[in-house]
Amino acid sequence: MEMASCVLLPLFFLSLAVAQEREKQAIPEGWTLAHATYYGGSDASGTMGGACGYGNMYHEGFGVETTALSTVLFQNGASCGACYELKCHQDPKWCRPGNLSITVTATNFCPPNPARKSYRGGWCNYPQQHFDLSMPAFVHLANRTAGIIPVIYTRVECKRQGGIRFTMRGNKWFILVMISNVGGAGDVRSVVVKGSRSPWTPATRAWGQNWHISNRSMLEQGLSFVVSTSDGESRIALDAVPQNWKFGQTFTTAAQF
Numbered sequence: 576m577e578m579a580s581c582v583l584l585p586l587f588f589l590s591l592a593v594a595q596e597r598e599k600q601a602i603p604e605g606w607t608l609a610h611a612t613y614y615g616g617s618d619a620s621g622t623m624g625g626a627c628g629y630g631n632m633y634h635e636g637f638g639v640e641t642t643a644l645s646t647v648l649f650q651n652g653a654s655c656g657a658c659y660e661l662k663c664h665q666d667p668k669w670c671r672p673g674n675l676s677i678t679v680t681a682t683n684f685c686p687p688n689p690a691r692k693s694y695r696g697g698w699c700n701y702p703q704q705h706f707d708l709s710m711p712a713f714v715h716l717a718n719r720t721a722g723i724i725p726v727i728y729t730r731v732e733c734k735r736q737g738g739i740r741f742t743m744r745g746n747k748w749f750i751l752v753m754i755s756n757v758g759g760a761g762d763v764r765s766v767v768v769k770g771s772r773s774p775w776t777p778a779t780r781a782w783g784q785n786w787h788i789s790n791r792s793m794l795e796q797g798l799s800f801v802v803s804t805s806d807g808e809s810r811i812a813l814d815a816v817p818q819n820w821k822f823g824q825t826f827t828t829a830a831q832f
């Protein structure tokens with residue numbers, strides 16, 4: 576008995592260490608296991624609009640590399656604009672070879688499907704971590720026939736060309752500004768706005784990256800913004816929007832993360 580435990584106990588810990596080592600190799604540090612599906616067509620049609628309220632992805636600078644996020648990742652729109660690097664994970668049948676990765680921007684919400692089990696079509700149910708990719712993003716990683724693939728993901732910096740964009744939306748009773756083409760962390764978490772004749776005032780998230788400006792007298796004012804992302808970084812866009820702005824217009828600024 577004495578003898579046996581002397582021999583077996585070290586063996587047990589050795590095999591535990593080996594198993595833990597293998598686990599570490601399986602998922603690199605800083606990456607998380609999730610799953611991915613796709614939606615829309617090969618031209619990323621069907622991915623326009625969406626719960627982040629960006630509108631046309633091509634115009635917003637995201638291209639076709641976009642994704643919808645499940646509830647836990649979407650965080651009620653707080654993750655809109657965030658960038659993720661994804662790799663197809665250890666599925667030799669469907670993953671394309673070559674350690675490929677793709678970087679996508681969160682532009683939409685993948686709603687839960689309570690009628691379905693999470694492993695049978697309810698991919699975006701709580702608490703699944705799931706990416707519903709644009710089709711071009713999906714086929715970059717895997718054979719389309721797969722339908723669903725295991726992936727690993729990590730948050731990465733968003734790289735944007737040109738400055739932060741402010742699109743004026745809404746109507747004279749409800750002024751909205753949609754903020755896009757944001758680099759760095761990418762996901763705007765707070766916005767403060769100042770009219771040329773009004774004090775600095777917080778804007779509130781209406782949905783996605785559409786922010787509500789409560790002081791309606793800003794309708795006839797030039798606008799400046801302080802935009803902050805989830806990593807605590809802030810940028811000031813002074814006089815980003817001229818006094819004679821109209822609904823539907825987009826203004827690109829020099830400010831960028």
Ligand SMILES: *[C@@H]1O[C@H](CO)[C@@H](O)[C@H](O)[C@H]1NC(C)=O
Pocket residue numbers: 674676
């Ligand atoms: C795959 O790429 C990652 C970087 O994204 C790298 O750390 C890793 O070593 C690569 N693995 C192989 C097998 O090439």
Ligand SMILES: *[C@@H]1O[C@H](CO)[C@@H](O)[C@H](O)[C@H]1NC(C)=O
Pocket residue numbers: 718719720
């Ligand atoms: C994708 O998978 C299908 C079904 O297994 C196969 O017929 C097809 O050749 C594959 N396509 C590619 C590009 O590997």
Ligand SMILES: *[C@@H]1O[C@H](CO)[C@@H](O)[C@H](O)[C@H]1NC(C)=O
Pocket residue numbers: 770772773774776790792793
């Ligand atoms: C709204 O803007 C006007 C100036 O046009 C300013 O006098 C007023 O204090 C502002 N209201 C709030 C609540 O900031």
